[in-house]
Amino acid sequence: MDKQVNCNTPMPELYLAPQHPDPAHPFEGDRLERRALANRLTQMIRRLPAGAVFAIDAAWGDGKSWFGRNWHAELLNDQYISAYIDTFSADYMEDPFFLLIGEISIALNQGKVSDLKKRGAEVAKALAPLTAKVILNAAGKLIGTDDITGKFSEAVSGAAEAAAESIENLISEKITDYEREKNSVTAFKKQLAKLAEENYKKTEKPIVIFIDELDRCKPDFAVKTIERIKHFFEVKHIIFILLLNKTQIHESIRGVYGSNIDAERYLGKFIQFSLNFPKKLIPEGAPPYKKFAAQKLRDYGFEGVDEIDHQAEALAVCAEAFSLTLRDIERCIILISLNSQYYTRYHPLLVAFGPSIKIGHPKAYNQITNPYNNENNDINEAVSRIFRNNEEFCVILNKLHNSMISKSTPDIDDRADAHTRIGLQLRSPEKELLDFYNSLNLKIE
Known part of the structure; x- marks a missing residue:
């Protein structure tokens, strides 16, 4: 990768790319062939008349939300009834049932949801927590619970005969409530199934x-959302797609039910199957993530075909070496944008290397920026990963790192090489390089 260092090119303006797709143009800017995956999945869900709940499993930053939102937009354009539910934005609610029924009712929008809302209200009433409870241990032993509603507390605290009669009435009422609640749930599911069946007959x-952002929710809300889908919404002709990080959901399950629970098996009760979201779907022979990095550089206001091409290639090399996610690449570009004075001054490999080790190899980054450190094994290993095909660059950078750690001054030849090949100041390149690394010490989530 050859590039002449140019200190006179104007700096780009910082431009934050939109996070949501254009509904009229889903998958616009798709650089990793995600649309092809969405098309295959669409063909699959059309062959699932019984309905299903399945998960798309990916680590944070791998692009599952971008994929889900664009797939949702494409389904809407293809005349599907579809809803996109961001659970994290609503985990302040007492119960996710309200979120689910509300969004599904909006999506149906057929003029026929009044009965569904009515049935949903009956279910919601059954789910609402009881208020004004008192703890009465004696009664609790008799009925198997220490919850007794306030209307019985006075009777229980009176004569034993009156308490026994009150408890008997409470048990009878509990049985009646259970039957009523069960009938409410059954009626709700029947109404939902009816609407889904009518839609399927009409549209096939x-x-x-x-369902997105479950892995960001409070553990109890995330787990309850999955449980509510199973108990109340699992009917024919409705497909639920959970966009999640299974590892984090497992932690949420353990947080709710204890560390000894088999979280994988428990989650399996609610999900028919899961798909491991592929990190990259690009033609063989192209540098991984180069197209994505180039698009993101343009999104953030960088200009110049050659400059973007060189920088995207450098970012792709670093992404491959340090197993960076798509979100990591974008975070690197944000750091470059916040320090854009270096963008045209330094070699693109160095510009990419700095943020890449901060995000993808923090041990190496901390080693080189810690003023009390006297070791260089991690940073040298990181350099060799990136610059193994550029021996001269690798040698120069390692010499500068050694000078930084030993607090020594590079000799005149090394300083000249650092200037001509990397773009660092001729007088003290090791100090300028340290300033560059330190300028990246910003927390980017």
Whole structure:
């Protein structure tokens, strides 16, 4: 990768790319062939008339939300009934049932949801927590619970005969409530199934509900959302697609039910199957993530075909070496944008290397920026990963790192090489390089 260092090129303006797709143009800017995956999945869900709940499993930053939102937009354009539910934005609610029924009712929008809302209200009433409870140990022993509603507390605290009669009435009421609640749930599911069946007969397409950001929710809300889907919404011709990080959901399950629970098996009760979201779907022979990095550089206001091409290639090399996610690459570009004075001054490999080790190899970054450190094994190893095909660059950078750690001054030849090949100041390149690394010490989430 050859590039002449140019200190006179104007700096780009910082431009934050939109986070949501254009509904009229889903998958616009798709650089990793995600649309092809969405098309295959669409064909699959059309062959699931019984309905299903399945998960798309990916680590944070791998692009599952971008994929889900664009797939949802494409389904809407193809006349599917679809809802996209961001659970994190609503985990302040007492119960996710309200979120689910609300968003599904909006998505149906057929003029026929009044009965569904009515049935949903009956279910919601059954789910609402009881208020004004008192703890009465004696009564609790008799009925198997220490909860007794306030209307019985006075009677229980009176004569034993009156208490026994009150408890008997309470048990009878509990049985009646259970029957009523069960009937409410059954009526709700029947009404939902009816609407889904009518839609399927009309369109031959299922209703598709995306559930996103579960791994960011409070553990109890995340787990309860999955449970509510199973208990109340699992009917024919409705497909739920959970966009999640299974590892984090497992932790949420353990947080709710204890560390000894088999979280994988428990989650398996609610999800028919899961898909491991592929990190990259690009043609063989192209540098991984180069197209994505180039698009993001343009999104953040960088200009110049050659400059973007060189920088995108450098970012792609670093992404491959340090197993960076798509979100990591974008975070690197944000750090470059916040320190854009270096963008045209330094070699693109160095510009990419700095933020890449901060995000993808923090041990190496901390080693080189810690003023009390006297070791260089991690940073040298990181350099060799990136510059193994550029021996001269590798040698120069390692010499500068050694000078930084030993607090020594590079000799005149090394300083000249650092200037001509990397773009560092001729007088003290090791100090300028340290300033560059330190300028990246910003927390980017």
